[in-house]
Amino acid sequence: MPNVVGKNAAVAADQLRKLGFTEVQYGSQDENDTVVLLASNWTVTKQSAKAASKVPSDTLIVLTCTKQR
Numbered sequence: 001m002p003n004v005v006g007k008n009a010a011v012a013a014d015q016l017r018k019l020g021f022t023e024v025q026y027g028s029q030d031e032n033d034t035v036v037l038l039a040s041n042w043t044v045t046k047q048s049a050k051a052a053s054k055v056p057s058d059t060l061i062v063l064t065c066t067k068q069r
Helices: 009-018
Strands: 023-028 044-045 060-067
Touching: 009 023, 009 044, 009 060
Parallel strands: 023 060
Antiparallel strands: 044 060
């Protein structure tokens, strides 16, 4: 599992899918913007699977994001 924290959410998800991860979802940490509609406008602040860990490709990976201002 790569470290995608700090990356654009769309780029991070694309990277994970290219590595074979099939279950990538977004979550928002923002109070006012609670749904990630356009991932390219968001930055990953946290990932559910620890960086450098080995996880099965069908594991649900949740990317917690904040909207870029």
